[in-house]
Each structure stands twice: as structure tokens, then as C-alpha cells.
Amino acid sequence: MAAKEEAARPLVLSASRATDIPAERGRWFIERLRAGFLTRINPVNGRARRVELGQARAVVFWTKDPAPFLPYLAEVMDRGLVPVFQFTLNDYEAEGWEPNLPPLSERVETFHELAGRLAPGSVIWRFDPLALGPKLSAEALAGRLTALAGRLRGSCERLVVSFLDLYPKVVRRLARLGADPRPPGPAETEALLEAFKRLKESPGPPLSLSACAEAGDYSAWGLTPARCVDAELLARLAPGLAGRPELFAGSGGRMRPLKDRGQRPLCGCAPSQDIGRYGTCGLACAYCYAGR
Secondary structure: OOOOOOOEOOOEEEEOOOOOHHHHOHHHHHHHHHHOEEEEEOOOOOOEEEEEOOOOOEEEEEEOOOHHHHHHHHHHHHOOOEEEEEEEOOOOOOOOOOOOOOOHHHHHHHHHHHHHHOOOOOEEEEEEEEOEEOOEOHHHHHHHHHHHHHHHOOOOOEEEEEEOOOOHHHHHHHHHHOOOOEOOOHHHHHHHHHHHHHHHHOOOOOOEEEEOOOOOOOHHHOEEEOOOOOHHHHHHHOHHHOOOOOOEEOOHHHOEEOOOOOOOOOOOOOOOEEOOOOOOOOOOOOOOOOOO
16 A cells, blocks of 8 residues: 655745636635645646645745736735736737737736735746747737836836747647647747847836746846746745745855756746646636646
8 A cells, every 4th residue: 555645835835837826716725725735636647645835935826817816815915925926918919829818908907906016026027938920920029028018117027938839738739729829930039039138228127037948048138047936036025935945055145046856957946836737727828738
């Protein structure tokens, strides 16, 4: 008989790379916080594991529409959890690649409202993935991104981007939907990178730029490797996390963030416990690797 797997007691929750909890399962999340635990199904082996929530001090939310979650935000903080939002805010309305999201104008308003309710740096803008189509050139996409940056000015300190990955599951999904996004080619990628460089150098509040799990070196254009679950940011927002051995190695002034060994080799994230389940998101984005 196999030994019972020990319960997880994470410091940091990831909610979630696998599904949009703020958009669709906010009530479930709050109910699990109140209960003090949840059950997570391992996506690799299908085994269930109890996750105790009493020691958690921060939660990183991954979402394209946090508006439904706003009524629960105060309770999250009252229960001692520091929230950080990875807010994916793309402009693909004309292409119809994100069919179940509110209009872009509403999502921009939500971004400002959310940023106004949290500590500076707590809401991170993602434009993810960067994709082109038959009627969407690199220049047009760069223009949309630049315009969106202007609309978010004053509420956004950090932009994270990544390029479309055509995993086999994504290819099958696109074929089934008859959708047509594609990754930029080399010259198109450089055109986008030049736009990022101009954006970084533009006057106004500084905007840091980073690329998520990309093999290319984009430092010449001002992009650094992303750390979406950022131990240093979390330690600043939740001082009790500074120097914790679950997140940092070393001692004194030589502390360095640990890497989550359960993520892709190019991922820079610190250790966290993801609590979502693949195949449950109903937003139906055409390019999604995690949806139904």
C-alpha cells in the first residue's frame, strides 16, 4: 500500500497557471480560505494532495478578468494574504481570439481600479502571448501595445511579454476552432522588440520590461528574464517573507531567490504551490494551452 502523501503547507500560492480563478472561481477560493485547506489534483499522475493554507502569506493571481474577484479582495488581505496580480491584458478584440472576455475598455478600467486598491507594484501587466494574424502585422500589434501602455499609465510599473508557443495541444485547438494566430517570424520579432525599446525609453513613469520563459536574449532592447512569481517583490510587499529559506538561499546580503524546480527550465519563478486544475477554464481563448 502506497504511503499517504504529506500535506503541502506553502508560503506562496499560485492561483493559477492552470485556470483563471479570479474570473471564474473567486467564490470557491474564498470558501477554501475560510476552510483553511483545499485539495489539489496533480496534473501528471492524477493524485490528490491536501494543501493547508494556514501558513500562506502571499498569493499570485493569474487572470484576464479580475473584476468578478474584486468583492473578495478585502477578505483575502484581512486573512493575512498579500495579493499580487499577473493581469493579462491583450488587445485581440478585432481578431476574436479571446471571445469570452469583457470589452477592452472595461478591462482597462478594472486594471486601474485594482492597482488603486493595492500596494504599488502589485498589479503586473502581461501582454501574453504576442501573436500575429492574416490582418495583424507586427507593426499593427506594436501600435496596439503602445496605445495600451498609454492607457495604463499611472497604474502600471511592469510589463511581462511572451511569444506564442505552438504546443501540439495549441495546434490541435487552433485547427478545431479554425483560428489563425501565429508566432512572429525573426524580422517581425525584431520589429516588436524595437517597439518595446521605444516604450521603455519614452518619457513618463518608468516601465520595466521582461520576457517570460523565452530562450532569446533580449537585453539589448531592454527586456530582462521574467520572474512572474517574484520572491523579491513578495518579500517587499510581505516583509515576513524576506530571507525565508523556502524562497531564498544564502545569508546576509548575499541572498538569492530560489527557482521553482517544478516549472520549465527557462522559468524564473520562485517556489509556489499552484492550486488550479487544467482543462477547467471557460474563457475559451484560441491560443490557450490550459483551457478546455
